[in-house]
């Protein structure tokens with residue numbers, strides 16, 4: 142008998158209800174892809190076998206969350222679900238005052254409008270699309286202060302979400318602390334590939350901002366995933382639970398915006414949280430204009446109930462180990478097959494380096510877009526491009542040529558099994574085997590805004 146050398150973990154749940162998937166054949170996929178203009182965003186979900194387009198709003202809710210939906214108190218004002226949500230956020234995250242919103246960007250809109258004045262500078266650990274746009278719409282300018290390692294796909298530094306304090310200090314010296322309303326800190330930095338910030342770095346940032354009278358606003362969309370990496374990788378943190386770490390992270394910040402469609406395991410919802418009464422008072426007033434009354438903020442009572450329950454489930458050690466563990470499982474499988482991916486493996490997905498995968502396709506023939514199309518053709522797995530198409534054009538009309546040309550495999554929470562991960566990795570390996578035969582694309586339709594959603598392509602001869 143072979144000796145047992147390891148003990149595996151397994152999903153900390155069992156399946157009570159299933160959603161049947163449509164299996165697709167090669168001819169059908171070829172037709173669907175052509176009709177979608179070789180853009181995975183334009184595929185109909187019915188033509189997709191395994192959908193890795195995003196982890197946003199795609200989580201499977203638990204039986205307890207579904208039961209909570211039936212406890213929706215749909216009163217216009219003062220729904221009991223709001224008070225449950227408020228109490229949950231106070232106890233799990235530690236923030237004092239909360240405003241529910243329809244999703245993360247609703248919270249970003251309100252907070253940016255209150256805190257940012259025209260000409261202000263908002264330093265942050267890498268931009269996020271909607272976050273930066275709301276900062277700009279409020280009259281501010283975003284400045285990236287993430288460490289250089291975050292921009293290097295090969296670099297295996299364990300905390301690529303860290304802030305470079307010397308970059309922040311330079312901004313403070315140049316503009317003065319008065320023009321910096323807050324530092325915008327994301328946990329599990331999305332655009333860097335789900336890379337965490339360390340507790341040590343956050344503590345140092347807290348000390349620095351305290352001295353200079355600057356707030357820290359926390360984009361806490363994936364805070365539990367960040368806490369897991371701290372527990373696994375940061376010296377002296379192994380004995381703490383995810384729950385303790387999440388609360389500690391939040392304690393070094395002054396307020397937060399949250400897209401509950403990610404970590405918090407719901408299909409829709411978000412909130413803004415703040416410890417400062419004056420900011421809260423203004424937000425409570427402003428939410429009425431943009432979202433709805435301050436005790437529902439654009440959500441049904443049942444949505445708030447599902448969110449309150451989802452928040453508690455999201456900080457469970459077994460849950461987060463399986464969630465991130467599944468992503469790591471897929472990533473390690475790809476590495477075994479020799480697939481070039483961004484390292485270290487992040488919390489919410491795998492990013493395949495298309496430039497290295499298809500070195501014969503120049504970036505102006507949409508390397509990552511062509512690879513995403515090819516993977517769909519092979520197996521019906523839907524991924525998305527994060528490269529030259531997503532980067533768009535400069536104001537002078539020239540294309541941005543981003544350093545990173547990636548295909549993103551985002552894993553929904555609690556939705557797919559380990560066998561699905563095997564199918565995905567094997568499909569990518571198969572495509573890798575015949576990579577020399579893959580051709581680039583040409584863009585035949587380009588919309589003016591956020592072109593990656595709607596652009597159309599044709600294969601080059």
Ligand SMILES: *Cc1c(COP(=O)(O)O)cnc(C)c1O
Nearest residue numbers: 244245246269271331362400402
């Ligand atoms: C998704 C996301 C947001 C925006 O939230 P929505 O719920 O999509 O409006 C903000 N920040 C980060 C890091 C995100 O991933």
